[in-house]
Amino acid sequence: MQAGVIEGFFGAPWSWAARMSGAAFLRDCGYQFYIYAPKAEAFLRRRWREPLPAETQGRLADLGSRCRVLGVRLGVGLTPFEIYLDYDVGARMALRSKVTQINEIAPDILCILFDDMRGDVQGLPDLQAKIIDDICCWSNAARFIVCPTYYSYDSRLASEFGPPPKTYLRDFGRAVDPGIDVFWTGEKVISSGYSPAHVSEVAADLRRKPFIWDNHVSNDSKVRSNHLYLDPATASWELPTDLVAGIAINPMNQPHLSRIALCQFKALLTGISPAAPLPAVCGSLHSADFAAQLGEDAPLLQALGLNGLDPEARGRLLDRYQANDSNPYAREIAAWLRNEYQFDPQCLTS
Secondary structure, eight states: EEEEEEOOSSSSSOHHHHHHHHHHHOOOOOOOEEOOOOOGGGGGGGTTTTOHHHHHHHHHHHHHHHHHHHTOEEEEEEOOTGGGSSHHHHHHHHHHHHHHHHHHHSSSEEEOOOSSSSSOOOTHHHHHHHHHHHHHHHHHSEEEEEEOOOSSSSSHHHHHHOOTTHHHHHHHHSSSSSEEEEEOOOSSSSSSSOOOOHHHHHHHHHTOEEEEEEEEEEEETTTTOOOOOOOGSSSSSOGGGGSSSSEOHHHHHHHHHHHHHHHHHHHHHOOOOOOSOHHHHHOOOHHHHHHHHHHHHHHIIIHOOOOOOOOHHHHHHHHHHHTTTTTTHHHHHHHHTTTOOOTTTTOOOO
């Protein structure tokens, strides 16, 4: 089973420096891919008809080169927002132009994402399948993963984007080429695990094993932005790895702190209980003292969160982590304590 990371959250995206250094972390931790799909990347989402800025394209090309050297596959997420409402000649030409530009980056994986957009459209699965077919014909990527508009059984999707067409998922699975993977987030947008019965049910509709998009530690929502989910093992979490095509973990807005959670995830995926709550060796936490301190504070950061901290406790933590400004993990905690990670109201999860 393939396992990797998709930067697919709302709010502040990672820096290019964090992405570049993160490629080596992913290799060392045993992950196979990284997918660039931040919701803040307008030129791959609502402004998809406009060319990617030259700087972004250059940065992605550099990241791709870095990933290839390390043996990590680079992916790019393209969200042609509501293109199926009017897929005319002009829209098709604009889409082909964008795919051609992405080809210059030479990603190994191209993700075609129809999430976060209106879905109460007659014949939606076939409309989307046509667009997917066109993109796959134009793209030079070796692998494709698509995200349907209704990527979970969560009723919130119908509330936000309109009721899905009847038998949407089954028709989507029928219409989309069986060689293309399909993202799925589980019974909820943020699922606490994936039972064999649930995964098998989804696979039957999709006519393929689902490719899990996991939001278990993402913290971009209004409530979850008040927490740092450093240890996914603190709650029950299961994944029948033989029944899924792969897993893409959507991490936190904080790139370095996400590495701690990703180490824990890797242990969960391999069925090994982590030796310590916060493994310093995987997180590169700079010192044993800092790792011990963070291990002590982790329950406050993860379970209690910002809203649960009284002013005195918050001030004490801020002083502690601001004093360690040379450590990127400490800098991210201090910025979080200062409310510098702003919630993006476009995020629909609570």
